[in-house]
Amino acid sequence: MAGRGAETGVAARLRFLAEADRLKSVMRAGRIHSGRRENSAEHSWHLALYALILAPLAGEGVEIGRVIRMLILHDLPEIDTGDVPIHSGNGLTHHGAAQMAAEEAAAARIFGLLPGELSREFRALWDEFEANETPSSIFANALDRAQPVMLNIACGGGTWTEYQVTRQQLQDRVGVKIQRGMPELWDWLLQRSDGMLAG
Template sequence: MTQAAHHLDAQFAFLNEADRLKSVLRANFLLDDARAENSAEHSWHVALWALVFADTAPAGTDISRAISMLLLHDLVEIDAGDHPIHLPNSGQALAEEKAAKRLFGLLPQGAFEALHPLWLEFEAGKTATARFAKAVDHTQPLFQVLFSANPRADHIEIVRQNLASGRASDLATRWPDAHAAATVMLAGEPLPPSAFRQCLTFLAEADALKSVNRATTLCDASRRENSAEHSWHIALYALILADQASSDVDLPRVIQMLLLHDLVEIDVGDVPLHSANGAAHSASNILAAEAEAAIRIFGLLPNDLGKDLHVMWQEFEANLTPSAQFAKSLDRVQPVMQNIQCGGGSWVEYKVTFDQLESRVGQKVANGAPRLWPYVRNRCLKFFE
């Protein structure tokens, strides 16, 4: 085995293990009260929060670093489990430290030294970047309850206590707009019109992505993956596989594209790559519906921010810039690696041949990450043989 292949083996061992975060349930429920939220889709949602509220961050905040922290921050729950804010946490910190060493220890040499300190920085919460990331992580669950159409009485009480004396109580100084909005909504009053309210409305709408199911299953084949946790996972792919990007790729922009890229599925739904013999994904009616969905969804945001994020989504779709091409490559690679782990997954369901995989996936991956496709191709061959 070459050194490059060994390096990629370690990277994918970490990424496949990260898939388990999609099965860690939290105390929060989705806005439609259909089920408990899991920690992977929560991690996607708070990373999206950080992107949307970037202009409100305090001086000295590195937004790209904050987003990376939020992509990583809950991985330790794979071993330690979620810790609801209203319950005692005896021993939780030690369990999470042990989990961090194990999980980041799966990475190749050099990556552990880069990412483990990022998680430690978030946990310590002392830098401006970590404080902003913490504020986002502490705020999103409040509005997950307050924007619910039918919030549970015990969840409302947890929000009330959290704002009064819990970890969100100091939002009055850390993030006054968030604290004020939560207080108004907790009192049952409507939020006055503002850019902050528009951002909250967009982020509440984004919650619906957690209910869009994809053809791909989790690595353990226990259920189909949803588009929110998929978006988290491929943003994590970008962070871990950054060394596969060419020098002209803007990695923070890639991660931001991947956080946004599937939001249109809230209106259109997922279109499996291999459906309709591979033709559905590029059908003109689907592309038109997605473009219309993008106008509606990004139009919920304040004008300039909505335009900026819409442009980023369009760049991803056009697939012309090096950053978009690398992002597209990762969007194709992640389902391949999941299918390998679960015994074929959507390849079996759609009767995919190796030649079809090479034309529908391989060419796209090779276009944006040419050094990655030979490794992935060899892994796929074993299944099709």
């Protein structure tokens, strides 16, 4: 282990993986089938599965392997910041300047735990996801918005009821991103959410 272990920074990699364990304690607003709130680690797993299963809906230029890597790591900065529910604070908190600055600092700390090259690779994937401009990140962001919609549909309203979300608010906060990455899916989801929205 001596030589190659040092080269590849195994100790640092294992410390990072131990730190990542904390994502399992970051709680989201949405609820799983059993009624308890979802955590960000299992949410990230579900998204990776979404990517595999909904790959045929992906647009041109989407690399599913890249999407999955992005989804696996995209929430890691929440270890420091927590998850901000998309419908909280009248929908304004989620991408507020303060929240985005905090997430930047968290990304710097957490991806900074990794050895040089891998650290840069993870940070670049996270930046790509956040910028939402490449085909792969547009698809990844659409999945990240679609999965909570599916959880709400499964339980008959969920966070929509909790935050009294209207159809227009859902369109603005969630629909835009889903439509951009998976236009076919949005109509389907909207149809099935009928009667669960506030107006």
